[in-house]
Amino acid sequence: MSTLHYVTTNPGxxxxxxxxxxxxxxxxFDFDYTEIQADELGPIAAHGAREAYREVGEPVLVDDAGLFxxxxGGFPGPxxxxxxxxxxxxxxxxxxxDEEERRAYFRCTLAYCDGAEFDASPDPIDRDDRVAAAAAGVEEDEPADDAEPGTLPVKLFEGAVPGTMVAPRGDGGxxxxxxxxHDGTTLAEMDTERKNAISHRGRALEKFGEWFAER
Known part of the structure; x- marks a missing residue:
């Protein structure tokens, strides 16, 4: 199997x-892909995954994350x-x-591209920077969408951690x-092990790992 390249400058x-x-x-894989402007994480990560795959020619994983x-209204988001x-x-x-309601989420979208088509699954498939619900309810021999020939499909996996906005606390992170x-503790007050155990990226990676093991 080809090497899976995680496209990032962050070894963490x-x-x-x-x-x-x-x-x-x-x-x-240290590659400075073009980060497009979009109101959602999916198109940004998907565009980066396509560009990175064309650069390296082997399976790539790109992530985009943000605080919502x-x-x-979801600011600052992407x-x-x-x-x-x-x-x-x-x-x-x-x-x-200044807001009475201070609920927030850290969200992460992982985008995977290996130049091939994907089997139908409950996870979304992005084609040509459009997020399409991949396959629930679609017959196996029915095309998932009308993507143009040659378009590189990208598999998306999402993870999120719910929390509350609070006055700054903690020296870590x-x-x-x-x-x-999150659960009474800011992420800056958590050690690395605890933070990784509940992280939005970790939750997306867990979903990806289960799917990739069957790939």
Whole structure:
């Protein structure tokens, strides 16, 4: 089987992937793919996976993640990294603190591409940057959609962690971890093992790992 390339500059993501997929199953691939602008994570990750697959020619895994605050209409969402760099975590908390309802989610979408078609399954398949519900209720010999010939299909796997926006607490983690509380503890107050056990990326990796084992 070809090597599975996790496209990231963050070795921590690769270590987390190894926990779910095995130490010999995945390798880091440092590739600066084009990050398109979109209001959802799926199209961003899918575009990156297609571009990365065309670069390396072997199976690739790309992720995109973000913090979604319900009372702020899902902001910062797919723009989380940009907002962190330009607006800052403290200002995001200031916005959320003005709201009575402070529910939020960390979400991650993994996109897998290996240049081949996929069997129907309950997980979504993205074709040409459109997320299509893959196969529930569709007959096996019926096409999942009308994608143009040559389009690279991408398999998407999603994970999410529910939480609450709170005033900054904790010295660990990074990014929005100090203002995101899960089960009474901010992510910045958790050690790495506990954080990885409940992480949105880990939940997406678990789904992917179960499917990939049958691939």
């Amino acid at each position: 993501k690769v270590r987390e992937a190894e926990e779910y997929l095995g130490a010999d199953a995945v390798t880091q 605050v319900e009372a702020l 723009y989380s990294s940009y907002v962190e760099d330009t607006v800052g975590v403290d200002r995001v908390w200031n916005l959320a603190s 990074f990014g929005y971890d100090p203002i995101f509380e």
